[in-house]
Amino acid sequence: MIDKRALRSEMRARRMGLAKDGLQAASRAADHAHHLPQVACVAVYHPIGSELGTGPLVEALIARGMDLCLPVTLAQDAPMIFRRWTPGDPLEDDLAGVPAPFPLAGAVVPDLILAPLLAFDGQGLRLGQGGGHYDRTFAALPDAIRIGLAYAGQQVEALPFEPHDIALHGVLTESGYTAFA
Structure with missing residues (x-):
């Protein structure tokens, strides 16, 4: 079985290396925003550390007439609100x-949630930071479209799956948009 702690450490280092081209990658990812479904409200995130920036994508979503929201953690073991x-x-x-x-x-319920990640695989599984914030939120909002926002280099062959893990519907990178079955 894959050691998630070791994998997180490895993927943080990989993402840090990918982040040297962060602004260009974020702009190229935004160039593919037209592949995202047209919805009323999109949850974006405030990038922390080496997470792929959202600035250019935010501009593209606003240009498409979408409202935005940000996640808010009110309790450690509860779903986030927006x-x-x-x-x-x-x-x-x-x-x-x-x-x-x-x-x-004001609180809103997003139609689409853009989530940061450390790694993703071709099945739509996502490796996050380990706090479970997004998995709890995905479980609480099952109708929301779940899209990972990442560098293409964060893709791995396979990720371990646990019962609480909730797969993504797609991932947007600087290389394009991939939908998962």
């Missing part, structure tokens, strides 16, 4: 220490 967000809105750190909209922004 609050409306427009670039430039003030943010405050949530319980996980990630910048998030203030409560006055």
Whole structure:
């Protein structure tokens, strides 16, 4: 069985190396935004560390007329909620220490959730940071379209699957969009 802790460490190092071309990769990923389904509200994320940036994609989604929101962690073992967000809105750190909209922004339920990741495979499995925030949120919002946002170099041959893991519907990288069955 694959040791997820060791795999996370390896994939963090790989993603750090891929991030040297981060701005170009984020712009190229945004060039493929037209492959994403047209929905009313998209959950994006505030990139942390070497996660693929969302700035160019945010601009592309706004140009397509989509509303945006950001995830908010209110409790460690609960699904995240989402609050409306427009670039430039003030943010405050949530319980996980990630910048998030203030409560006055209003809670929404996104139609599509863009999720950061450490690795993904051809079956749509996603390796996250290990906190379970996105898996709990995916379970709580089963009708939301789940799309990973990553560098193409984060793809691996296969990832271990556990009962709480919820597969992605697709992944968007600088190389294009891939839908999973």
